[in-house]
Amino acid sequence: DGEAKVTADSWRKIDFQNVYKDIAALLEDEDYDDGSYGPVFVRLAWHASGTYDVRTKTGGSDGATIRFAPESGHGANAGLDVARARLEPLKKKYPHISYGDLYTLAGVVAVQELGGPTIRWRPGRTDGKVATDCTPDGRLPDAAQGASHVRDIFYRMGFNDQEIAALVGAHALGRCHTTRSGYDGPWNASPTAFTNFFYTELLDNTWVPKKWSGPFQYVDKPSGAFMMLPADMAFKTDPVFRTHVERYAADQDAFFADFAKAFAKLLELGVQFPADAPVYEFKALD
Numbered sequence: 642d643g644e645a646k647v648t649a650d651s652w653r654k655i656d657f658q659n660v661y662k663d664i665a666a667l668l669e670d671e672d673y674d675d676g677s678y679g680p681v682f683v684r685l686a687w688h689a690s691g692t693y694d695v696r697t698k699t700g701g702s703d704g705a706t707i708r709f710a711p712e713s714g715h716g717a718n719a720g721l722d723v724a725r726a727r728l729e730p731l732k733k734k735y736p737h738i739s740y741g742d743l744y745t746l747a748g749v750v751a752v753q754e755l756g757g758p759t760i761r762w763r764p765g766r767t768d769g770k771v772a773t774d775c776t777p778d779g780r781l782p783d784a785a786q787g788a789s790h791v792r793d794i795f796y797r798m799g800f801n802d803q804e805i806a807a808l809v810g811a812h813a814l815g816r817c818h819t820t821r822s823g824y825d826g827p828w829n830a831s832p833t834a835f836t837n838f839f840y841t842e843l844l845d846n847t848w849v850p851k852k853w854s855g856p857f858q859y860v861d862k863p864s865g866a867f868m869m870l871p872a873d874m875a876f877k878t879d880p881v882f883r884t885h886v887e888r889y890a891a892d893q894d895a896f897f898a899d900f901a902k903a904f905a906k907l908l909e910l911g912v913q914f915p916a917d918a919p920v921y922e923f924k925a926l927d
């Protein structure tokens with residue numbers, strides 16, 4: 642199978658601009674969610690990477706343990722099988738690409754093709770890991786909690802408050818699914834466009850508890866059309882996070898620049914790249 646073909650430098654055989662184009666062709670589907678797999682590709686790239694522990698140097702996207710049980714079945718990863726299945730034909734087409742490179746590149750393509758900033762990306766993740774390399778459950782953030790939990794989780798990866806505030810701006814994209822996380826709804830009216838709307842919506846709306854039998858979350862008043870997770874609200878109530886949120890709400894270019902740096906760092910956590918691995922800055926397609 643493809644996995645057997647991935648060696649330490651098999652990425653050298655791949656034209657990644659072509660892989661980029663092929664991933665881009667998988668984004669649109671009018672029958673899926675809001676019409677794009679982009680948001681769930683971004684989430685796959687983030688959850689494949691965000692298991693990193695800077696102290697033990699375990700986790701991260703190298704080896705893509707997210708595809709193995711038990712990690713694939715961790716509550717936070719519910720629904721990401723959909724993204725992996727969508728990408729699987731490209732593993733067949735490019736057997737020399739590692740799953741870690743494929744999943745992280747899919748996140749890059751999605752951000753860029755949905756109108757976000759250019760994300761610097763390098764190939765060279767390997768496929769050699771096995772199920773016993775899976776990270777323990779609980780390394781990804783729990784949406785029901787607040788600022789101190791969010792800090793614990795992201796400091797463990799090696800991020801600071803500014804980087805955390807920039808990364809969560811990805812919640813401009815996509816939506817929550819009752820069948821996956823239990824939460825419900827999109828964060829704004831354009832969930833398939835990469836914008837700074839997470840910050841503007843967070844600051845500009847009055848957020849009230851949603852009246853329903855599902856998990857505690859917020860909806861905007863009066864429309865009720867948009868949502869915030871309890872963890873999202875920490876970015877409004879915590880004074881340090883809020884200074885960054887205010888800056889990103891006022892200045893989309895500042896958000897794009899900081900997101901690009903923090904997301905590229907996220908996708909590289911724990912990866913030992915070959916010294917000569919090229920840094921790609923792909924051009925968005927038309």
Ligand code: CCH
Nearest residue numbers: 680681683687782783784808811815816817818821822872
């Ligand atoms: Fe997130 N996120 N995320 N998130 N996330 C969810 C959906 C998306 C948290 C919880 C949730 C980041 C940080 C956090 C995306 C990107 C990022 C959902 C709904 C929950 C719950 C899942 C569902 O039901 O489908 C929490 C908590 C945090 C931080 O504390 C970061 C960082 C990123 C990327 C840089 C994207 C995109 C989605 C939409 C997925 C989709 O399928 O539409």
